[in-house]
Amino acid sequence: MQKHVKALGLSMALAVPQMATSADLEVTHWWTSGGEAAAVKEFAKAFNATGNNWVDGAIAGSGGTARPIIISRILGGDPMAATQLNHGRQAEELIEAGLMTDLTELAEKEGWKDIVNPSSLLDSCTFEGRIYCVPVNIHSGQWIWLSHGAFETAGLDVPADWNEFVAAAPKLEEAGILPLAMGQQGWQQNLAFGAITIGVAGIDAWRKVSVERDASAAAGPEYKAVFEAVAAARELARESNVQDWNQATNLVITNKAGGQIMGDWAQGEFQVAGQVAGKDYTCLPGLGINEILDTGGDAFYFPVVKDEETKKAQLELASLLISPEVQVAFNLKKGSLPVRGDIDLSSANDCMQKGLKILADGNVLPSGDQNLSPDTQTQIEDLMAEFWSSTMSAADAQEAYVAIIADSE
């Protein structure tokens, strides 16, 4: 198997010079934090090595800011050559309108179906049997990141799960350390809520509420425990006054905070800061209680362009993004998991190994985008934004949550 992959890589390296066309490709994305930028440079480096030119079109702000800009450019007839989007249903209408390049031929030639793991990633790129995007990584949001330095200062062992973390919090506070770092933005508070739900309520209750949208389950005792845990977490994060997620991660890196609940993209920040997993920081998937991850991620789409040279270069880039070498280089920097199961990631750190193992065991759940409509998600996010920043009681929040689930379509 390993040999086969190497041969594939070699043949591609040989094939590249022949089809080199040297086109300028503008690629838009919203990877702008330190770790993200370092990762995207790996793409650019590999692409420039083929004789083409990667024109970086980074859009500052989160996906929520960048996505409307990207979509309006495509709709307005000024498409970029390639763009990042989260796969799922965001690009569906653009594909329907015939604005995205069909990659099926390339995908069949390179056998993407057999190499992409989990296969749901490629399914998200498929529309009416045709493939329109290249998945590049897998991200999950159910992680807590713990600072060894902070726990050392407080004279404590690094907790092994969420419950130990909560128990250790008073000692942290005594030592003048903020227990939980939390960026004051709705999506981060919502992400923490999601992670705590998986950890505290467990997969069955979660599935009943999020997939089957069973309001009575949302009103049940499992979720009561969830809301109480979130209320406790809120008190741990009371003094956290940063906004962006990477500022909150920075509090953990600099030992000013004990931990942060954040997706695995936080790992890129630890890496940029030169920290070593297992030595300077610890990560616990599923908050250390239920080791389950969701499998969202990023994918690249290629809007239809007129220029033939650019078209050729687009396909080159598509094949490059999923090639083993680039997958390894990119995901090591980004802290995300690669989309192919057939590559050697022994160089990956402690945290990524944990993630890879969970992935290999198949302990995955569909990400929020696939279950709840954006409308319902926004309502939950609003609720969480209010809950985390006020003194709203856990019971009131649960009641509001039940109403949102009952109303969802």
Place this chain on the structure above:
Amino acid sequence: MNQTNHSKRPPQLFKNLSAKIASIPMILTTMVVFVGGTTWTVVHSFTNSKLLPKLNFVGLDQYERLWSSRRWLISIENLAVFGFFSLILMMVIGFFLATLLDRKVRGENIFRTIFLYPFALSFIVTGLAWQWILNPDLGLQQVMHDLGWTSFEFNPLNSGDTVIYGLLIAAMWQGTGLIMVIMLAGLRGIDDDIWKAARVDGIGTVKTYIKIIIPMMRPVFVTALVIVASGIIKLYDLVVALTNGGPGLSSEVPAKYVINYMFRAQNLGQGFAASTMMLVTVAIILIPWAYLEFGGKDNG
């Protein structure tokens, strides 16, 4: 001129014909874009449109949801507080600065430039700049601490109770200069003879301003009021740049609710209902005022 053809006046329609033809494009734009667009929005606010507008009527459902949404109620309350204070403070400070400049101070040009300069910045830049200035670890508070005043605490953006005043500070810094310049233009339009007459009658400066000048500047005040008021209703980009609605929901505003529900939540019906409510609010305030101001007899 009317006397010669009073028996057979040409139809009113053809009076000033060329002027009327010239205004047809604007009339069409108003009818199609403003009236048409507004009607379309209001009609669709009674539907359950999601990502695409559909005419599937659900009665008042969207409005019921809107008025039971905590976020909307917070938004309305914030707008009221922000509107009340910024209206009063901007008019008062703007007028006060203008009178100071009007006293023919040395270096008037420099002061005018300084006060007006922030207006050249967009709300996004203003928001970012003030986000840094009001950041306790980076801005004003830290500077004071570094200077030795360690008990100094000024951190409005991190508490839900005070964040709206942080917004107010940034908005005032940006907009007061414009109001000042408008007021100054009004003051300069006052005939010098008025001042001379007042002086002859022995009326003091302050009293002259309050009793004579301000009443004469009524049209200028109305202009300034309209500019400030429309800025308040539109308040959106400053919030996005400065706080993005946070902490929690405590600095949300109606315009942000509309955008958020239309595009992020992909629930057009809900967004339309919210924007219709904004229109109704404006109409409730504006119609009686416009009637008093422009309706009835021309009171010159």
